[in-house]
Amino acid sequence: MMAYTGKVLRIDLTTGKASTEPLNKEWAKEYLGGKGLSIKYLYEELKPGVDPLSADNKLILMTGPMTGTIVPNSGKLAIAAKSPATGTILDCSIGGHFANELKYAGYDAVIIEGKAKAPVYLFIDDDIVEMRSAADLWGKGAHETEHLIADALGDVITLAIGQAGENLLPMACISSELYRQAGRGGIGAVMGSKNLKAVAVWGSGGIEIPNIRKVSAALNKIKREDTMTDDNMWAYSDGTPMIVDLSQSTGILPTRNFQEGTFDQYKNINSDAVKGTLKAKKACYACPLACSNYVKKGKTEVEGPEYETLALCGSNCGIGDLEAVIEFNRLCDDYCLDTISAGNVVAFAMELTEKGIHDFGIRFGDVDNFLKMPGLISTREGTGADLAEGVRAIAKKYGGNDFAMQVKGLEIPGYEPRGSWSMGLAYGTADRGACHMRAWPAAVEAFGDIDPFTSEGKAELVIGMQDDNAVKFSAIFCDFWALSTERMAEILSMLLDREVTAAELTKIGERVYNLARLFNEREGFERKDDYLPERIYSDKLTTGATEGKLLPREEYDKMLAEYYQLRGWDENGIITDMKKKELNL
Amino acid sequence: MQITLHLKGPLKKYGDNIEPLTIELEHTQVKLREIIEQLEIPASSISFIQINGEKSDPDTVLTGGEVVVVNPRVAGG
Numbered sequence: 001m002m003a004y005t006g007k008v009l010r011i012d013l014t015t016g017k018a019s020t021e022p023l024n025k026e027w028a029k030e031y032l033g034g035k036g037l038s039i040k041y042l043y044e045e046l047k048p049g050v051d052p053l054s055a056d057n058k059l060i061l062m063t064g065p066m067t068g069t070i071v072p073n074s075g076k077l078a079i080a081a082k083s084p085a086t087g088t089i090l091d092c093s094i095g096g097h098f099a100n101e102l103k104y105a106g107y108d109a110v111i112i113e114g115k116a117k118a119p120v121y122l123f124i125d126d127d128i129v130e131m132r133s134a135a136d137l138w139g140k141g142a143h144e145t146e147h148l149i150a151d152a153l154g155d156v157i158t159l160a161i162g163q164a165g166e167n168l169l170p171m172a173c174i175s176s177e178l179y180r181q182a183g184r185g186g187i188g189a190v191m192g193s194k195n196l197k198a199v200a201v202w203g204s205g206g207i208e209i210p211n212i213r214k215v216s217a218a219l220n221k222i223k224r225e226d227t228m229t230d231d232n233m234w235a236y237s238d239g240t241p242m243i244v245d246l247s248q249s250t251g252i253l254p255t256r257n258f259q260e261g262t263f264d265q266y267k268n269i270n271s272d273a274v275k276g277t278l279k280a281k282k283a284c285y286a287c288p289l290a291c292s293n294y295v296k297k298g299k300t301e302v303e304g305p306e307y308e309t310l311a312l313c314g315s316n317c318g319i320g321d322l323e324a325v326i327e328f329n330r331l332c333d334d335y336c337l338d339t340i341s342a343g344n345v346v347a348f349a350m351e352l353t354e355k356g357i358h359d360f361g362i363r364f365g366d367v368d369n370f371l372k373m374p375g376l377i378s379t380r381e382g383t384g385a386d387l388a389e390g391v392r393a394i395a396k397k398y399g400g401n402d403f404a405m406q407v408k409g410l411e412i413p414g415y416e417p418r419g420s421w422s423m424g425l426a427y428g429t430a431d432r433g434a435c436h437m438r439a440w441p442a443a444v445e446a447f448g449d450i451d452p453f454t455s456e457g458k459a460e461l462v463i464g465m466q467d468d469n470a471v472k473f474s475a476i477f478c479d480f481w482a483l484s485t486e487r488m489a490e491i492l493s494m495l496l497d498r499e500v501t502a503a504e505l506t507k508i509g510e511r512v513y514n515l516a517r518l519f520n521e522r523e524g525f526e527r528k529d530d531y532l533p534e535r536i537y538s539d540k541l542t543t544g545a546t547e548g549k550l551l552p553r554e555e556y557d558k559m560l561a562e563y564y565q566l567r568g569w570d571e572n573g574i575i576t577d578m579k580k581k582e583l584n585l
Numbered sequence: 586m587q588i589t590l591h592l593k594g595p596l597k598k599y600g601d602n603i604e605p606l607t608i609e610l611e612h613t614q615v616k617l618r619e620i621i622e623q624l625e626i627p628a629s630s631i632s633f634i635q636i637n638g639e640k641s642d643p644d645t646v647l648t649g650g651e652v653v654v655v656n657p658r659v660a661g662g
Contacts, residue, residue, distance in 0.1 A: 230630035233595035234657045242594055246656060249635050443659055447632045479661035545640060 001025060002210050003065040003495040004033075009107045009129065011122065013194050014055060014114030018129040023108050030584065032492075033064035033108065035091045036474030036512035038080035041111065042089065043515060048522045052084040052186070053168055053193040055115035061102065061159075061199070064476030066495055068103035068207045068285075070219055072227045073478035075099060075285030077182075079159075082523075084186035084193075085170035085341075085390060086409040086433040089519040092182035093437070093473060094174065095284035098157045104203025112194065121160075121198035123153060126205065134197035138166060141334035142175035149200050156200040162336030164378040165192035170390045170409070171341035171377075175333060179292070179303030180284075183338040185410060185432050210497040218494060227481055228288055235291035235480045236281065240307035241271040243414075247311065250446040251546030252419035254412075255315040256364050257347035258405050258535060261416040262544035265320025269310045273322050284478070291480055297323045302330040305339075308436075311414030312343025317350060318364030327371055335378035344411035345387050346373050348394060348404060358398040360387070402534035408433035408525070417536050419546035420446040422458040425559045428530040429462065431516035437479060439465035455555040459562035470516075471509035511583045514567075518575055518585055527573040530560060586610045586649025590620070594657040599626045610649055617653060618643040632658045 004023055011018045024041075031037040038060040050056045059081045066074040077099035083090035102110065105126050112122075119134035137145050142162040149158050157176065164172035165188030172188030173181045182188075191197075209215055234242055244266055247253035251261035267273065277297040283290035294303050305313070305325055309332075314325045332339045349360035360383045362369040376384030386394055391411050395404035405412045410433025417424030422441035430438040439462045445452045450461070472479060475488060485502040492500040520529075537553040564571060568579035575585070590606040592599055600606045608620060617634065621643060634641050635654040647653075 230595050230627065231658050232660065234593075234659050235661075237594040237597070240661075242657075243659060245593070245654075246632070246659070249638060249654075250633075250640060437661075440661065443632070447656070447659065449633075482658070482660035 001028065002208055002497045003069065004028060005103060005106050005108050005207070007107050009110045009124065011110065011112050011129065012114045013112065013116040013120065013131070013196060016116075016131050030508065031512060031515075032471070032474040032508060033067075034062055034078040034474045034476040035080070035470060036508065036515070038062040038078050038091055038109070039089055039512065039515055039519065041109070042080055042082065043519050046082060050082060052082040052087065053189060055113075055194070057082050057190055057193070059112040059190050059194065061110040061112070063099050063103050063108050064474065065492065067476060068100040069209060069495065070216065070286055071491055071495065072219070072223045073287050073289065073481040074476055075287055076476050076478055077102070078473065078476065079174060079182045079187055081187060081190040083432060084168070084189045086185060087523055088408060088432050088525060089516045090185040090187060090432050091473070092174070092184055092187050094159070094176055094180050094182040095478070096157065096177040096180040097285045098159055098176050098201060099476075100285045101157045101201045101203045103207060104205045105201055106203065106205050110199070112196065115193065116195040119195045119197050121149065121196070121200065123156070124199065124201040126203060137197045139163065142336050143178050143334045145198055146175070146178060149198055153200055153202075156202045158198050158200045160198040160336075161188045161191045162334055162378065164336045165189055167378065167380055167388070168192050169337070169378065169388050171338045171345070171411075173336050173338045175336050179333055181333065181336070181338070184340065184435065188336050209495065215494045219491070222487070222491070223288055226483060226487060231482045232289055232480065235289040238271045238275070239291045239293050241274040241293070241305070241310060243307040244270040244310050246447050247415065249545065250419060250452075251541065251544035251549070252416040252423075252442065252446050253315050254311055254414055254416050256318050257316060257351040257403060258412070258416060259351070259539075260543050261419050261541045261546040263315035263320070266315060268320040269314040269322050269325060274305070274310075277322065277326070287478065289480055295326060297326050300327045300330055302326050302333065305329040308414050309339040309343070312340050312347070316343050316347045316414070317370060319367060319370055320365070321367055324367045324371060328374060331371070331374035335374050337374055337378055340413050341390060341411040342374065342377065344391055344405055345377065345394070346370060348391050348400065349383070349387055351403060352394070352398060352400050355400070357400055402538070405533050405535070406434060407532060408529050410434045415442045415446070416541070416546065417532060418541050418549045418551050420452045421455060421551050421555065421559070422452075422461050424532055424536060424551050424556060425458055425462045425563060426465070428532055428556070428560065429466070429563060431513065431520060438469055441465055453549060455559045458559050459566050463563065463566055466513050467506060467509035469509075470512040471505045474508065474512050507583075511585065514575055514579065514583050515585055517569075518580070521574060527560070527571070530573060532556065586613070588647055588649065588651045588653055591652070591654040592626070593654060596626060596630060596655055596657050599624045610647060613648065615647050616643070617641075617645050617647055621655070626655065630657060632656045
């Protein structure tokens with residue numbers, strides 16, 4: 001199998017034993033790698049109803065066929081498990097350099113199962129796999145953990161959790177190279193539940209590529225002509241902070257817990273403001289786009305903040321102070337809190353306080369208390385004890401369910417669905433709860449030529465994007481490279497030394513998305529779980545381009561019904577037998 | 586009559602990296618599309634245009650005094 005190592009490393013933390021096994025070639029052909037292949041392994045190996053925080057859940061680190069090669073934007077790693085936040089399937093994507101090192105160590109994937117008796121970390125050094133005590137690391141932030149492991153092991157790349165993961169928060173993430181995160185759905189809590197503080201890797205091997213000179217020349221041409229172009233270089237020139245201005249001008253910038261779609265202080269947190277703090281650009285392995293902004297403001301340095309952080313922890317919390325947002329970002333990275341969920345939780349607490357429903361001691365724009373939140377939440381201290389459980393749980397305890405901004409238990413990202421109806425459908429039907437990375441139709445709707453305020457054609461739009469992204473995240477191309485399926489097929493054909501067609505990839509994308517749905521179906525999810533918070537259907541926005549707008553429930557119902565029909569699912573969102581047969585599920 | 590033109594992100598290169606550009610209108614009733622074509626900005630590289638803060642069409646006729654923002658395409662999110 002060209003480009004794959006053909007080997008999976010399986011580590012049982014309960015027994016402390018590591019073993020290797022061949023990669024399932026049949027599955028690799030049907031699911032490629034990354035998202036798709038990790039979901040396939042989880043679907044086959046996890047028992048239905050498994051407690052996500054039990055030893056029976058599994059954590060999978062999965063590379064793709066191009067990982068470790070010079071294919072542009074192929075440097076990410078998929079990390080998957082059953083989600084502690086939602087109970088759905090969960091796959092996350094993390095940039096940096098862990099994925100290529102894992103491949104150089106000789107593995108396409110690592111499957112981590114069981115639970116260590118006491119805190120440990122793993123060291124993968126080619127064929128040597130060690131389980132070492134993490135007693136001295138437990139209780140420390142991810143940043144110090146990474147530094148201490150580097151001191152002990154030298155040149156390694158590390159995945160680590162902070163206190164949020166140790167304390168099993170449903171918004172705990174996994175960090176790498178200090179500022180990269182596998183962010184959503186509580187993937188860090190899965191590590192914490194296994195008493196696994198970190199995984200460090202170093203590899204000295206290589207990857208077998210056919211016709212290496214010819215392939216290198218072709219890839220360099222593609223990089224020049226299709227990667228470093230106007231469509232993609234926004235990532236280098238600005239990075240995601242550019243989206244603040246786009247969202248503000250189209251009225252979809254979540255503000256004060258999604259009460260508004262514009263923020264009067266947006267210029268304090270937009271791309272120009274972030275550029276004023278820029279110290280350096282940084283990139284993942286094999287990435288010519290270098291989207292990351294390494295910034296310094298006041299005493300704080302961080303890689304970021306990305307759009308999602310600026311939106312959810314800035315405007316959505318009524319915080320127009322860039323230095324405060326940067327510091328909040330740094331704290332979240334160290335404790336390993338997902339900034340999308342953390343920003344939502346703090347904003348929800350602010351609104352509950354201001355409405356007199358429950359006093360969390362924090363109001364919109366309150367910078368001093370805002371900066372205390374990452375620590376309190378991660379350690380479950382004081383008000384953090386309640387907030388640590390996420391928006392859905394807070395609403396269940398104190399009320400405010402209509403404006404608890406979550407879907408399936410996952411807090412909503414930074415695009416207001418009342419100004420981008422297809423984003424609403426994308427959130428509702430995303431496989432891991434409200435997610436903007438399964439489909440991002442705002443790009444062509446709110447930011448493009450398609451009418452954002454109609455249900456017409458939106459189901460087809462969202463399905464196309466979900467399937468495209470499913471194959472992209474399975475082959476592992478970064479979503480910041482706007483490449484066509486035909487281009488993906490061309491590259492994979494070179495790497496795999498067999499003809500891969502665009503049609504085959506489209507089918508793989510559909511298969512992957514349906515398998516994720518099938519996993520969720522097995523866990524009891526159905527149509528009733530595909531809805532948005534009541535605020536989106538009932539409360540009109542009052543400012544900017546979305547003034548007077550909402551997403552009427554009947555229009556959402558119409559989009560959802562059409563979506564199920566086009567997917568080949570029944571009216572309750574259940575995959576039909578015919579569709580399962582067609583996709584070999 | 587002049588307009589102020591902001592070319593965002595990678596589109597800035599089409600205005601010699603000057604941000605913002607001040608453009609003198611050669612005559613009244615100039616369509617924004619004509620200016621975009623003069624600057625040789627590929628239509629496929631543009632996501633959307635704002636005139637005075639409002640999402641607008643490139644066929645909008647300019648009369649002078651407008652602040653125009655031309656945004657690039659973005660991916661991912």
